[in-house]
Structure formats: C-alpha cells, structure tokens
Amino acid sequence: MANIHTLDPNASPLDYYGWELRRQREAACLKQGQLGEIIFCTGSLIGQIETTKKLPTRDFSERVDAALGTDGVFSRLVGLVLRSQLPTWFQPYADMEARAMYISTYQAQLVYGLLQTEEYARAVLATGMPDDLEGLVAARMERQRILEREHPPLAWAILDEAVLHRPIGGRDVMRRQLLRLLELADHRWMRIQVLPFAAGEHASLDGSFNLLRFESDPDIVYTEDIVSGHMTANPDTIREAALRYAHLQATALSVGESVALITRVMEECYGDRPRPEERAVA
Incomplete structure (x- = not known):
C-alpha cells in the first residue's frame, strides 16, 4: 500500500484523491482526527483514504467538501476514483455508456448492471473471486448515476425470463432485486420487457448484447466473452444487432405484461414463506 510520504498524485485517480485530501486537510490546519470529528x-479512516488503503465513498466526499469548503472538488474526483476500479477491459465501455443517449440491452443470464441492487451486484461480482470486491461493487453503483441525471439516457432492457428465476444471492436478495425492477418500470426514461420461456427459440439464442446510440457518434454494439468485452461500430454488425433487437422486442411480453410476470415470480418464488419449524403440524 502507498505510504503517505511517497504517494504519487500522478499514479492513479485514487492516489491523486488521497494526495489532494491530505493537502487540503493540512491547508485547513486540521489533523486527521479533527477532520474525522467534523x-x-x-x-483512522481519513488516514486510510489518504494512503489509498480505503476507497472513498460519494457520501464521504460530499462531507469532506462541506467541511473543507472545497467547492465540490472531492465530489467530482470520487467519480473518477470509482470508475478507475472497474476492470481495465470494461472501462472503455463504461465511458461510452455514460455518454450514450439511448441504451438497449438484451440480457440472457443476469439483470443488467445499471438495474442491479447493491446486494445483487455483490453476489454477481463475488463469483469472479476479485481482490477488491467492495471496489467493484462501488464502481458498479457509481455507473448507475447516469440514470439520475437531469437528462438520463433512454434505456430499454429485455430480460430473459431465466433472469427472474435464477436465485442470485438467495431469496431475500432476489426479492429486493425484482422489487427494484418494478420500481424502475415506472421510470420515465426506462422500459423493461421480459422474454418468456414460452417464446421458445428466438433472435438472440447466441447470448446477451447491448446497443448504444449517441447524439453524433456512430452506434456501438457491445458483447462479452468469458474474459473480456468487445465493442464495434461496424455498420453491418450494427444493422444485424438492430434487427435482432427489433425481433426480441416484438417477441417479448409487453411492458405491462412484463410487470405482471415479475410481480408473480417475486411473490411465488421469493415471497415470505413460513420456516419449516413454523409450519403447522398435522
């Protein structure tokens, strides 16, 4: 880990954050404990963040800005810090996702990252046995902030019905995740459809993919394999992906029918059930 006397602000966004926090704190003539009290x-937490041993949160950054009067410096920096925690191969896509005007995704296995609860995301990311699980979770939650912008992207998600039934993280986590989907279904800029099992063979049996559209840049198709992601703006690929997505939209349940199915699965598969010892004995 970095030593406070050798921290290089040019090494990474996290190093710069720690270096700047120390500089601003000392300029305010505050010791670590004094800033902590404020x-x-x-x-100790202040010291760990200054030496990059701990990842700063957005809430921490906002409180530091208020305490030190730094005019939002740390609230802006923390976005870069959290983004830097994403896998290197994924960062280019995250940058494009943040700029997109329109995001459409088909997901065959999992809830799309922008729609995941923190608990669900933690369970998914833990399967990769990462060195810094909490950093990855924080970075995924930071990605979702694009949905909170004054002018968020229009997002359209088609989820295979299998996504609803796969108990990621257990029953309680899945119930809260499906409840989150129902909440997002009322979002002005969000549409969620479910591709039911009854659809049988469909236009994307090959797997999940995302389509990003921009105000002036070419459209992009994004796919993932077992170790990395791939983006392309090839016109033929874009045309093929758009055609497949149109077929998926036509085959999937309507938005209203999808809400009804998500609700039914949430109640039937992940609803409150009596524990074995609580069941009546005949």
Whole structure:
C-alpha cells in the first residue's frame, strides 16, 4: 500500500484523491482526527483514504467538501476514483455508456448492471473471486448515476425470463432485486420487457448484447466473452444487432405484461414463506 510520504498524485485517480485530501486537510490546519470529528468518521479512516488503503465513498466526499469548503472538488474526483476500479477491459465501455443517449440491452443470464441492487451486484461480482470486491461493487453503483441525471439516457432492457428465476444471492436478495425492477418500470426514461420461456427459440439464442446510440457518434454494439468485452461500430454488425433487437422486442411480453410476470415470480418464488419449524403440524 502507498505510504503517505511517497504517494504519487500522478499514479492513479485514487492516489491523486488521497494526495489532494491530505493537502487540503493540512491547508485547513486540521489533523486527521479533527477532520474525522467534523465529518463523523474516525481519524483512522481519513488516514486510510489518504494512503489509498480505503476507497472513498460519494457520501464521504460530499462531507469532506462541506467541511473543507472545497467547492465540490472531492465530489467530482470520487467519480473518477470509482470508475478507475472497474476492470481495465470494461472501462472503455463504461465511458461510452455514460455518454450514450439511448441504451438497449438484451440480457440472457443476469439483470443488467445499471438495474442491479447493491446486494445483487455483490453476489454477481463475488463469483469472479476479485481482490477488491467492495471496489467493484462501488464502481458498479457509481455507473448507475447516469440514470439520475437531469437528462438520463433512454434505456430499454429485455430480460430473459431465466433472469427472474435464477436465485442470485438467495431469496431475500432476489426479492429486493425484482422489487427494484418494478420500481424502475415506472421510470420515465426506462422500459423493461421480459422474454418468456414460452417464446421458445428466438433472435438472440447466441447470448446477451447491448446497443448504444449517441447524439453524433456512430452506434456501438457491445458483447462479452468469458474474459473480456468487445465493442464495434461496424455498420453491418450494427444493422444485424438492430434487427435482432427489433425481433426480441416484438417477441417479448409487453411492458405491462412484463410487470405482471415479475410481480408473480417475486411473490411465488421469493415471497415470505413460513420456516419449516413454523409450519403447522398435522
């Protein structure tokens, strides 16, 4: 880990954040413990963030800005810090996703990352046995902030029905995840459809893919394999992906029917059930 006396602000966004936090704190003539008291945390946490041993959160950054009067410096920096925690191969896609005006995705296995709850995301990301699970989770949650912008992208998600039935993280986690999908179904800029099992063979049996559209840049198709992601703006690929997505939209349940199915699965598969010891004995 970085030593406070050798921290290189040019090494990474996280190093710069730690270096700048120390510089601003010392300029305010505050010790780590004193700043901690002001923002309701320990001086030890301040020291760990200054030396990159701990990842700053957005809430921490906002409180530091308020305490030090830094005019949003750390609230802006934390976005770069959290984005840098994404896998290197995924960062180019995340950058494009953040700029997109229209996002359409078909997901055959999992809830799309922008729609995941923190618990669900943690369960998914843990399967890769990462060195820094919490950093990856924080980065995924940071990605979702694009949906909270004043002018968010229009997002259209088609989820295979299998996504609803795969109990990622257990029953409680899945119930809250499906509830999150139902909440997002009322979002002005979001549409969610479910591709039912009854559809049988369909236009994307080959797997999941995303289509990104921009105000002026060419459209992009994104796919993933077992170790990395791939983006292309090849016109033939874009045309083929758009055609497949149109077929998926036509085959999937309507938005209203999808909400009804998500609700039914949530209640029947992940609803409250009596524990074995609570069941009546004949």
